[in-house]
Amino acid sequence: MESSEFHEKKIEEILKAYKSSDSPFVQGVCLFYIAVHTIDWVLARYDVSPSTHRGRKKLITRYLEETVFSKFDQLLIASIRIRYTEYAREEVNQEMKENLKELLKQLKENYSLDSNIVNGILEVLEN
Numbered sequence: 001m002e003s004s005e006f007h008e009k010k011i012e013e014i015l016k017a018y019k020s021s022d023s024p025f026v027q028g029v030c031l032f033y034i035a036v037h038t039i040d041w042v043l044a045r046y047d048v049s050p051s052t053h054r055g056r057k058k059l060i061t062r063y064l065e066e067t068v069f070s071k072f073d074q075l076l077i078a079s080i081r082i083r084y085t086e087y088a089r090e091e092v093n094q095e096m097k098e099n100l101k102e103l104l105k106q107l108k109e110n111y112s113l114d115s116n117i118v119n120g121i122l123e124v125l126e127n
Contacts, residue, residue, distance in 0.1 A: 002044060004041045004045060006044075007037045007038070007040045007041040008041065011034060011037045011038065011041075011117060012120075014034050015030075015034070015121065015124050017030055018030035018031070018034075019124055023088070024082070024088035024089060024090055024093055025082060025083075025087075027088075028079065028082040028093050028096060029079065029082070029083065031075065031096040031097060031100055032076065032078070032079035032096070034100060034121060035071075035072060035099075038104060038107055038121070039060065039064075039068070039072060039103075039107070040056070041113060041114075041117070042063075042107055042112075042113055043056075043059055043060075045112075048063070053076060056072075057069070057072070060072060064110075064111065065106070065110065067102075067106050068103065068107065068111075071100075071102050071103035071106065072103065075100060078092055078096045078099070079096075097125050100125070101122065104118045104122070
């Protein structure tokens with residue numbers, strides 16, 4: 001089982017990839033995986049670790065509230081769109097950013113996601 005520290009390092013790694021790319025595809029995939037690892041950071045505090053996105057959705061339903069599930073689901077759908085059914089576009093990434101910001105707000109306020117993590121992500125997204 002990965003620890004919350006593992007997920008912090010993964011977030012840092014993903015943020016570096018996001019910042020260094022100007023590809024909407026790469027950035028969209030990064031946005032999704034930032035969401036994955038912030039949720040996994042919270043779930044690690046419950047001593048649970050999902051091994052698949054389906055497993056993660058079940059754990060979100062079990063441990064977290066509907067708003068978190070909804071935002072994650074929207075990010076997952078957008079990620080699937082840009083990976084499999086359409087070309088990545090800035091409009092989709094902007095939608096993903098807004099959903100990610102709302103997800104981060106919920107995780108910070110209701111599940112004590114570390115403020116430093118949230119602020120680091122928001123700083124990258126806003127620049």
